Amino acid sequence: MKNIYIIGVGLIGGSLALDIKKNDPKIKVFGIDHNDAHLEEAIQLKVIDAKATYEDLNHADLVIMSIPVDAAVTEIIKVLKLVSDNALVMDVGSTKAEICKAIEQHPKRRNFLATHPIAGTEFSGPKAAILGLYKNKTNIICEVEKTAFKLQEKALQLFVDLGMRIRYMNPEAHDKHIAYVSHLSHISAFMLGKTVIDKEKNERDIFDMAGSGFASTVRLAKSSPEMWTPIFKQNKANVLETLDEYISNLTKFRALMHDDDFEAIYSEMKNTNHIKEILNGIE
């Protein structure tokens, strides 16, 4: 691979660019972004080598689409049309069903690979890009059999070089499960932040009492609404299901407290404590 084009030079795309350039300094990484300030910033930070436009995509060996998932679904159609027959096009979005459906019948379907690297921070933009973000992280690949064999190989080599573990899933299973371990956490954090901010408006100095526990639980409430609104929209049915279960669990916990059943409160917490072992190796 010589020429890589990153569409959407933010945390996810920018971090990929940094690692790819480090692993093979001969590769040239171009950035495409509707935000020209982000492109200039990315060049200055050496996240990308130069900026480009869709008209340059015919030179691409690899195109990585790291833009909000609603934009990805429409842009992928245009991008596939513009690339050469040997180019690999990947998206890295947090939902997989809609994009796979959008290009199901596309004549260049075999140039596309649907991926979801489970990595990131709560920050966004090119300055949020981090070298080594993907090391030891999981990458979920959907419908791998629909991608040309040679391009599969190319992609896998890239992920191995990034230090990632690969998991294969179908897009529907991905969207259903990721709603639990990622999308719900974001809503939980956003609403926790809202609850405390609303209270702070009337009673000052609450945040002066906040410790690292609160900071950790509410961390994802710093995430970008531009990125997360389309994720919730695309994954609406699954997210609603997780939200219903979460609200139901909270409501039951509330009822136990209200009824002074603190033995049951104890059991609820004890039973969840083994999340310790489950989380080992994730943090």
Place this chain on the structure above:
Amino acid sequence: MKNIYIIGVGLIGGSLALDIKKNDPKIKVFGIDHNDAHLEEAIQLKVIDAKATYEDLNHADLVIMSIPVDAAVTEIIKVLKLVSDNALVMDVGSTKAEICKAIEQHPKRRNFLATHPIAGTEFSGPKAAILGLYKNKTNIICEVEKTAFKLQEKALQLFVDLGMRIRYMNPEAHDKHIAYVSHLSHISAFMLGKTVIDKEKNERDIFDMAGSGFASTVRLAKSSPEMWTPIFKQNKANVLETLDEYISNLTKFRALMHDDDFEAIYSEMKNTNHIKEILNGIE
């Protein structure tokens, strides 16, 4: 101060012991704990110098009570009776109203200082003790005026040596506000953990997809139920209020999603985003 007795040698008491011994190696730190294995472990880890019992408390210059808040409310009565007239007794619990009320009329009320150092991790026991845990953290002191002036001075010097910032509040305000920034976060994390664990029982490999965002949001679900059940019990009214507001915010978010009002979903997240600035300096 020469002799310090720590009742409950776990994360909070053990970390205090480590810092106190480091700041003044001449001080002797004794541990009192109903769990003898914890005492032996604490000696081995050099968290305490030796073990002791209530019968030794008449030698204490300072007693720190770092036990679950229900035990603290009954033990404090006994401890105050046993200490000398010059001893300072502090508790470090996460609720302050009940303990302050319990010793309101105690003849040794002036020997007691109610404190809540906002510090900790999700781990427990002597092996969880950390040197420097309290540096740059907030310590909330309640009803300072009810403590003998000389003992106030002693306590403040200790907290300054630990590197803590001091805030003064009345116990009722403390319990009300801490419900928002600490107690609610724990319930939010425990129920998020439960929701995902329940799902995992039926659909395997969900946790394989979990990233650092989930790990951060659910981190507090590793906390000790032994410690947290009595906190929820003592602070029931305030915690129920925060839970009602949290459930109401989640329910509203759910309704907006259900009604496809993604502009409002965007606004909800955008309005909560400034938690970024609020959290600066906490993490």
